[in-house]
Amino acid sequence: MGMRAIATNTPGATHADNQRTKRRNGNNDLRLLPVAITIWAATLATQLAGAQSSANGSNTHSNMLLACCGGCTVMALLAIMYLTHAHPHPQGAAMRMPAIACTLTVICFAALAGTFTTLAWQYRTASDIASRLTANASSTQSHVNFQARSMPVASTTREYDCQVDALTISVESSGLLEPSHIGMRVFMRNEACSTIMQNGTYRAQGRIRTARYGREPVWLETSMAVETVSEPSMFWRALHSMRTAFFTQTSRLDDQGSILVPGVTLGVLGQNIVTPAGQTQVEEQYAQQLQDRCKRAGIMHLMAVSGGHYTLVHKLVMLLCAALGCSRPVKTVALAGAYLCLTAMLPPNESVTRANLMAMIALGYLMLGRRRQSIHLLSLTAIVALLFDPSLAASIGFALSCSAVLGLSLMCRPLSQRLEQHLPATLARAISASICAQAFAMPIQLLMSNEIPIYSLPANLLVAPFVDIATMLGLGALLLAWCAPSIAYALAWASSACTRAIAVAADTFGAGDSSTLPWMEGATGIIMLVIAQLTFYAICMGIRAWVNAYDAWRTGADGKQIRASITQRVIGWFSQTLAMIGDITWASQHRSKR
Structure with a gap:
């Protein structure tokens, strides 16, 4: 339907082979992305128009909104009339229709859907x-x-x-x-x-x-x-008891553990917890200092529960089902139950809403035996979420969550493949994931703070190996705190040992004012940041093209890389150095020969 994504061409393959690979790779399907963006823009514009009309007491913005809706309706009706008149058989018409016309028609209907849904939501809210x-x-x-x-x-x-x-x-x-x-x-x-x-x-x-x-x-x-x-109900009372028992055990930890273990487990920092015994006693000055340093180091997102928890639960359930030899329907039901229980345990917020909805929609791929298509799945999630709850369009948390996932889906794999030519695969994947998520989320973060964390990449790389372990240990402590407090405390203590890496990263990379770069505020700052990112990307692509051309000139062949990677050069240096040291005749050996 008009918009296909980038796919890395396979070296040595023909153009037809590359095109077939692109069609088979569902992760490159971008057809629903413009629909999701249109619904988001229409929903947000409708909310802003309504807010401006209410503040100014005029109908100017409402009239402009109605004019836009009328224009979209006329364009959609003209497209349908053209199709019906030109092609008596709609199915054949859809197949022969130009891709761009089909895309524009769907976008018009998406704009209408987002606008009318938001208008209905605003009317219901205003009449309450x-x-x-x-x-x-x-x-x-x-x-x-x-x-x-x-x-x-x-x-x-x-x-x-x-x-x-x-x-x-x-x-x-x-x-x-x-x-x-x-x-x-x-x-x-x-x-x-x-x-x-x-x-x-x-x-x-x-x-x-x-x-x-x-x-x-x-x-x-x-x-x-x-x-x-x-x-x-009894289910929610049991969850309340589990949380209370878990917070009781985490309050026995040191200050960083009392703050960070609930943060990575439930997304609530320790100083914000309120139990029947009162608010958790954490040194207020240290808690605020740690929170500020995490923000300046660019690792505050670790305290916001998102897709990581659902990924861990997905892996655990799939391993258990594989060990039991379960069929796809059984795996689907087991995952659905696990997702619902996890969502009930977590405090509701926008990132949890996105992660839960995306995980539930992905169960359809599992049920049908198909591979997940990340961008298609994210677009469906955004469309469904915005149509059912238009207030999410103005939520920064929801926008940050979706933008980070979009960056990972679009750029993570190609960048990782490039970095793996020079770095170990594990390190290359970690660096590419951090770069892609931060690059797409950074413009939205400027809406909250006009500072850019300079050391966010090394800080995230430092804590990445420990976050998943700390989360799993924290979830284990949460599940056992009500029935086995001693074991739960041991798990919480082990989790706090892992979260200490977060505290160290915050103290190392976020302690001083020089850890952030002041930036322009508002829309100007966002536009300038996007321009800077695109410029840096263009420079990298230009350097890559120059290196490929240089290799082609040196080899006279197809431009394949002839230099050894960084890993190969380091290994070669050490092996040659050790071989040279082994060939040296030492003084003691020389005297023994004499």
Whole structure:
């Protein structure tokens, strides 16, 4: 359908062979990528237009949005009329249609789908009673029934002790009770924090206000006790007990272990944990210092749970199923159950949403016995996520997760193949993965901080061998903490020994102000960074072309590399040096011969 990706041509193969290889390689299928980008852009533009119209009190942005929708509709209808008129048989028309026309038609429908879905979501949000109260700037105390969607964590505001993301059920204000269904962040005091469990239903009295930041559109601030309407099911109560027992064991570790082990295991840093006994006691100054240094070193992403946890679970389940000789349907069901349990254990956030949805969609490939197609899978994930929850379009966490996966899917394998010519395969794969993920995520990171970590590559290479081990040990401690606390503490301690590498990398590469490069803010900074990245890429491609041309001139052949790789040269140097040392006649040997 118009857009195919890059594939490395096989040396010695004909052009036809390379084209067949490209068609067979599903990882190079980019046809859904423009559709996903269009839906994302349409969804985000619709949200921005609605926000501008609400702020200015005018309909200019709304009229522009409607004009764009009308244009997309007319273009799509004209394309359909052309196809129907020119080709009586639609199936044949689709096959004979030019690729670019087909791509543009699908993009028009994608833009319409993203726009209308977002408009419906905005209308539902604006008509909710909680949104109406914030629009009227009412200071009246309201009674809110809500369902907790996350575990309580330390508050991001100084006025309150903890916060929890929730879904409103009903709001009672001025004696009027109305149903509600909107995301809300609830800020509470210590007394109320100890009563909250994920997926439980509660009733609180407080003031509803517009959110100053974050994904949830409204906040509820309460200083009173929270009443339990209904406790969560036995499954969620068991998970709550497991987490509490796990946090009890990690609190016995040293400061870096208390902070980082929960971070790599559940994505919650130790200083942000709130248990029935209160907030975890960690030295506040050290915790803030460690967090800042991790950001400056470019390794803060290790504390955000994403695809790594699902990859580990996938490998473990597949090894177990292979040992038991399970069929593909059994493997699919086992993986689906493992993914759902893992998602329930992890605190909900945008990166977990992306990783879980992508893993569940990938089960279709396993069920059909086909290899996973990374870019196609990522595009499907973004399309489904944005159509079901348009608020994700404005989420930086979701954008960072998707951009990093896109970089790995597009560039990791070609770059790794190039680096393997000079470096060991394991090191080449680690370097290429780090470079690709950071290159695609860096422009979005500028939206949070206008500083670029200079030493992020060596810092990530230093911690890479230890992160997966620390995560597996941490998950083991989480599963055993409720029934075998001694074993769980031993696993948590071993995990903290691995996370010490993260602390060392943060202290080494993020301690000083010289560890980051100040950059321009806003859209200008993002554009300049993309231009700099493209320029560097063009320079590398130019050097590669010059080296290939030089080799062709030297050999008069097809330009294949004739130089030894770095690894081969190092091995050759050591072998020749040892051989020369072995040939030396030492003084003691000379005297014995005499």
